[in-house]
Amino acid sequence: MPRQQTPGGVDLSRARSTAAAVTSLTALAAMSLVAGPAVADSGAGPCALTRTAAHHSLGLDSWNRAYPKPERTLDAVMVFLSFPDHRPAFGTEEIAADYFPATSEFFERASYGRFHLVPHPQQRWVPMPRPSTAYGIQRDWAPEDRAAYLRDAVAAADAEVDFGAYDVVYFVADPDAPGVDSDATKVVNFDRPIRADGGQLRRIVTVFERHPPDRNVLAHETGHVFDLPDLYHRPTDGKGDWDTHVGDWDVMGSQFGMAPDLFAWHKWKLGWLDASQVDCVQSGSSLHTLQPLAEAPPRGGTGGTRLAVVRTGPGSAIAVEARGSAGNDGDTCTEGVLVYRVRNEAASGGGPIEVLDGHPQTEACWDRSVYPPLADAPLEVGETFTVPGERITIEVADRTRSGAYTVKITT
Incomplete structure (x- = not known):
């Protein structure tokens, strides 16, 4: 690191x-x-993307039993x-x-x-x-x-x-x-x-x-x-910023992150989320209620849906999850709906996950974020985001009293 x-x-x-x-x-x-x-x-x-020969591939249709x-x-x-x-x-x-x-x-x-x-x-x-x-x-x-x-x-x-x-x-x-x-x-x-x-x-x-x-x-x-990849970007000349791919949003990107809980995609890979907690988004428009990722589930419950996924090709997908101030994310300075791209053929350190910035013209938390341009990446209620290069629109319609986000995804 x-x-x-x-x-x-x-x-x-x-x-x-x-x-x-x-x-x-x-x-x-x-x-x-x-x-x-x-x-x-x-x-x-x-x-689910297919696991490839890439080191620490984020395909999760199978598990590498060497780990x-x-x-x-x-x-x-x-x-x-x-x-x-x-x-x-x-x-x-x-x-x-x-x-x-x-x-x-x-x-x-x-x-x-x-x-x-x-x-x-x-x-x-x-x-x-x-x-x-x-x-x-x-x-x-x-x-x-x-x-x-x-x-x-x-x-x-x-x-x-x-x-x-x-x-x-x-x-x-x-x-x-x-x-x-x-x-x-x-x-x-x-x-x-x-x-x-x-x-x-x-x-x-x-x-x-x-x-x-x-x-x-x-x-x-x-x-x-446990077969998780490095998510940081290592500059070839040793200079520049290491945190341009995911910023504060996963411990595999930065151990200093304000919100270092593992991405929902990682939790799915590791078996901590089951199929009932992942919405596979088909064509058209659909509503999804996403519980904040780091929030502990109620006793005896699964904790509800934690991830929505839009498959964009044989080796890529768009993932949507909610991040709030709880658990491992207790030090976050922003909350909302986080969108990121996953690629199964990108090796560890090669950008297998890229957070998509919901506010590319601004930054936040410059005094404590490892990468302020992505500190305000999550979408707030009332905001709409179109994924660059894809016909995918994500609208945060509401937030329930329990803290869950109602998200409309159109493909």
Whole structure:
């Protein structure tokens, strides 16, 4: 993730302006493709895009079983790594508290209680055999250095950690070691799974965050473990804005976002929304009542419709959802109906989701938004938006007393 810091605050008024096994390990960074068998998702429906070979494809007609699906309780081990060139200044309990229970709570809210991430932080620092400066840790890590780091880390921890007992693995480096670069935090996939403790390690989350870490950084990286893509735009020259695709509106775009709940499309992919909560829009005009995405459902209920989808081609769709000040979106500075385009052939980091700006001539929340031009993207009651390049019109007709939006979609 890019490192950006934004101030906090809320203003709902719209202001427009196993050592032998790993000796031959080859590690691939999170943007590389990990193939896996598909399992059909019978609840996908006719508006679901087909999963493609693109890394972290947002097609959701099937699930790539190389990734754990977060529909149940998953166990995550957190291994803390120290180095001979620095003595850790903090205990492992303090470092673990940087990430949990906050990360578990993020997913508990995002999944409407359908997914539980249970952390198992280890009790002591595991010593690495070489100084932190020996591994060349940085964002664009040399593959041989990254492989050496992971080889040493797995070997050092294997005697104490039963890797086969966990669904998710976090390797957390001493944040103050001289060779540690916080920008190197990412998920590393293996081109071939590693056998360890009777199981297979397909990927490891390598954490190099400072103490305290960036907000929601582990939620972002854990999203990759569940086959979610990066939604930010990385400029080819390293300059420019990273948040032009989705702004504040999903943690996979920015860990600093004011409204970082996962898009409804992501929740559909992960199994947290079922077919009854997704309206597949056909030709003509139709009315849809959309409950705010981050709002918890009533006890014993599903929470109503959360997403409306218009299929625009074999590999693309327009998605419509409501965003309000609740749950993971509690710090948002605007509310309304958000419209975005989804493409199944765009790989992670290649713009698989693009938020469509309902107010392209204005911006909002410049003092705390990661990308003010999209901070006022949602439509308010009484506003109409025509999707550029498509014969699709979206009108926000009303908002009910419960906070749901009545939306008219014409195709």
